[in-house]
Amino acid sequence: MLDFLFTGWGAFWMMLVMVVPFGLMFYYVIYRKSVVDSGPSPTPRSKLSRLEGYWLSAAFVIFVGVNLASLKFMPLIAAANASTSGEPLQEISLTATSWAYDISNRQIEAGKPVRFSGKALDTQHGFAVYHPDGRLLFTMLMMPGLTKSTTVIHTFKDPGTYKVRCLEYCGIAHHAMADELTVVKSN
Amino acid sequence: MSIASTIVQNTPIFGKMFSVDKSTGLEEINAWPALMIMASFVWLAVAGLLGLVMPATQLFALDTSWFYMTLTLHGAALSFPFGFQLMVGVGLHRSGGCVGKPVTGWLPALTFITMNLGAALLTVAVLMGLSVSAVVFYPLPLVGAKMGVWSMSSVVLGFTGIYLVLASMILAYPILVIKMMFFGKKREDLVLSERTLNDPGMLGMILASLTLLIAGAPLVVVGTIVMGVLYGIVPASMVAWALEPVVFQYAFYIFAHNMMEAMALMITSAMYATLPLYLADGTRKLFSDKLANLALWVLLLTSITSFLHHFITMYPSQPAMLSYWGNIMSWGTGIGAAITIFSVFATIWQHGLRAEPGIIAVLMGWTLYILDGASAIITSNVAWAYVLHGTMWQSGHFMTVIFSMSLMWMGVFYHHYPVMTGRKLDPVLGAWFVRLASIGGIGAALVMLAGGSAGMPRRYAAWNQEGWMLYGNLLVIFGLIIAASFIVYAYSLMKSRDISSPVGRQVAAA
Ligand SMILES: [Cu+2]
Numbered sequence: 001m002l003d004f005l006f007t008g009w010g011a012f013w014m015m016l017v018m019v020v021p022f023g024l025m026f027y028y029v030i031y032r033k034s035v036v037d038s039g040p041s042p043t044p045r046s047k048l049s050r051l052e053g054y055w056l057s058a059a060f061v062i063f064v065g066v067n068l069a070s071l072k073f074m075p076l077i078a079a080a081n082a083s084t085s086g087e088p089l090q091e092i093s094l095t096a097t098s099w100a101y102d103i104s105n106r107q108i109e110a111g112k113p114v115r116f117s118g119k120a121l122d123t124q125h126g127f128a129v130y131h132p133d134g135r136l137l138f139t140m141l142m143m144p145g146l147t148k149s150t151t152v153i154h155t156f157k158d159p160g161t162y163k164v165r166c167l168e169y170c171g172i173a174h175h176a177m178a179d180e181l182t183v184v185k186s187n
Numbered sequence: 188m189s190i191a192s193t194i195v196q197n198t199p200i201f202g203k204m205f206s207v208d209k210s211t212g213l214e215e216i217n218a219w220p221a222l223m224i225m226a227s228f229v230w231l232a233v234a235g236l237l238g239l240v241m242p243a244t245q246l247f248a249l250d251t252s253w254f255y256m257t258l259t260l261h262g263a264a265l266s267f268p269f270g271f272q273l274m275v276g277v278g279l280h281r282s283g284g285c286v287g288k289p290v291t292g293w294l295p296a297l298t299f300i301t302m303n304l305g306a307a308l309l310t311v312a313v314l315m316g317l318s319v320s321a322v323v324f325y326p327l328p329l330v331g332a333k334m335g336v337w338s339m340s341s342v343v344l345g346f347t348g349i350y351l352v353l354a355s356m357i358l359a360y361p362i363l364v365i366k367m368m369f370f371g372k373k374r375e376d377l378v379l380s381e382r383t384l385n386d387p388g389m390l391g392m393i394l395a396s397l398t399l400l401i402a403g404a405p406l407v408v409v410g411t412i413v414m415g416v417l418y419g420i421v422p423a424s425m426v427a428w429a430l431e432p433v434v435f436q437y438a439f440y441i442f443a444h445n446m447m448e449a450m451a452l453m454i455t456s457a458m459y460a461t462l463p464l465y466l467a468d469g470t471r472k473l474f475s476d477k478l479a480n481l482a483l484w485v486l487l488l489t490s491i492t493s494f495l496h497h498f499i500t501m502y503p504s505q506p507a508m509l510s511y512w513g514n515i516m517s518w519g520t521g522i523g524a525a526i527t528i529f530s531v532f533a534t535i536w537q538h539g540l541r542a543e544p545g546i547i548a549v550l551m552g553w554t555l556y557i558l559d560g561a562s563a564i565i566t567s568n569v570a571w572a573y574v575l576h577g578t579m580w581q582s583g584h585f586m587t588v589i590f591s592m593s594l595m596w597m598g599v600f601y602h603h604y605p606v607m608t609g610r611k612l613d614p615v616l617g618a619w620f621v622r623l624a625s626i627g628g629i630g631a632a633l634v635m636l637a638g639g640s641a642g643m644p645r646r647y648a649a650w651n652q653e654g655w656m657l658y659g660n661l662l663v664i665f666g667l668i669i670a671a672s673f674i675v676y677a678y679s680l681m682k683s684r685d686i687s688s689p690v691g692r693q694v695a696a697a
Pocket residue numbers: 096098099124125126166167168169170174177
């Protein structure tokens with residue numbers, strides 16, 4: 001379930017989890033207190049204060065819970081996990097210039113972690129890898145003039161053709177800045 | 188008569204909607220605000236249309252350069268000369284009436300001129316080909332010129348425009364607000380509804396102005412150096428450090444992020460001021476002033492450093508530690524929002540609400556703002572940033588934050604309209620405006636967030652792949668509904684009628 005939560009559509013569901021209760025409260029409080037009966041409510045202040053405590057605690061728990069759950073998906077942790085897995089890293093270095101990529105290797109073995117290291121040579125560019133089913137797996141932001149390469153470590157599960165797109169606006173042919181990676185079965 | 192009211196009066200079509208009431212002796216707090224609000228709606232009329240042109244260029248497969256041109260104009264015009272200027276106009280009128288100080292002299296004039304002249308110069312530059320989007324993407328302007336995509340003169344013109352707009356937002360306006368709050372003598376004849384700085388309805392104004400001034404300072408330094416180089420006053424070799432993309436980007440986002448947060452502080456404060464006036468039992472008090480102030484302070488303190496979430500996917504050039512910090516601080520703003528949510532609901536629960544279009548527009552805008560806040564903190568989480576950064580999710584967030592705050596300001600303006608103009612608005616048209624704006628705004632937000640979830644890139648002139656055009660089509664529909672809501676709003680301003688009963692201060696107190 002966590003694997004789904006930290007995907008694009010998982011984010012959409014999380015947004016709904018936060019917004020739908022708000023919407024219901026909004027409808028309940030504002031509709032009731034303006035259309036149905038706008039008279040003052042006799043609810044004692046102490047009860048409201050208690051409710052305030054519950055509400056803020058719930059918000060706090062959700063916020064802490066979600067951010068703790070996401071730790072495993074954070075790049076630093078992912079990198080640490082990959083380096084302790086014993087599998088050798090497949091290294092791919094790339095440079096981005098308006099409007100094309102220079103990629104050291106476009107053939108990848110499934111199941112083995114890959115480290116992408118990228119640099120932008122003229123202006124800012126992105127390097128986003130899409131699963132053959134259209135899902136965005138990850139994106140990288142590369143800024144010119146930096147000494148360190150931007151890196152992401154990713155392990156591909158499924159063989160197939162993966163689209164690469166630039167997701168950082170880089171001028172009038174930005175949408176044409178694309179490439180492909182091929183993931184093959186591990187031998 | 189103020190030069191500002193003369194300009195408003197002589198402007199065709201728009202002048203009629205915003206001309207101020209001169210019989211009340213309040214022209215000194217009404218004239219410049221009315222001119223700014225009018226100008227903001229002129230920008231809205233143009234830039235709103237461009238928003239519909241964007242998906243149209245894709246549906247009809249027009250030249251992609253049209254898409255990037257309208258993208259740049261639409262985003263820049265709605266963020267600065269519309270959204271920001273609307274806030275400045277309504278906010279200055281409010282401040283004047285709360286502390287009894289006139290909005291006159293050279294500072295309001297400077298705020299107005301730098302904003303609109305700057306935005307106009309940028310518009311010309313974009314029409315000359317400079318398509319760099321609303322966030323500039325430095326060094327893209329220079330790279331594009333080098334590649335011959337646009338001319339160096341369009342870069343110089345565009346930067347000059349941006350520089351003037353920034354001068355308005357970072358210097359002229361905040362200094363004007365601080366001057367009004369802390370200096371000069373209070374004039375009893377200008378006081379409409381007195382507020383101290385401890386009042387949640389005023390605290391946000393001052394916190395926001397200080398935020399703009401402080402968070403904008405690095406960008407003023409870097410921007411001034413870039414201008415100096417562009418105009419050949421400073422040799423580039425002497426200031427190489429300031430021309431580094433990473434320096435410009437960080438200076439830009441410390442400001443740009445906090446500008447949005449400052450706008451949030453202002454509008455939250457304006458909501459805290461307006462809501463009590465519409466309580467059904469006439470209490471005129473929030474559930475708790477302390478809680479409301481706490482929300483503003485939490486928002487201020489957490490927001491300052493949360494801009495680091497813009498660079499999460501640049502790991503390890505932005506160290507993981509800083510990204511996590513930006514992550515946690517962004518979620519901290521959510522705690523501020525949770526406090527605000529409780530304050531508002533508890534206040535209405537206790538005292539009931541008189542549902543008039545102005546306050547309902549504020550509350551619906553606030554609902555959108557909460558929806559937007561949820562989308563914002565999600566994409567600020569380090570794990571989610573890797574699958575959402577650079578997608579339509581973030582366009583959805585950017586559009587919704589501007590739209591929600593503008594809707595709230597339009598609601599607040601609805602409340603102040605009779606005092607400023609001596610005319611009243613038709614509540615039926617007002618209700619239709621709120622309905623259409625809510626449906627259009629929520630619909631457009633959800634469509635763009637869904638597009639982002641599906642991996643649809645933002646600022647991208649090729650929607651016709653992977654099934655993304657579906658989101659484009661839905662955007663046109665909700666965009667048309669938003670356009671209809673603005674037309675209804677403008678029509679209601681056109682059709683405003685004179686207040687027959689005594690005007691001015693009695694109305695303000697009503
Ligand atoms: Cu690119």
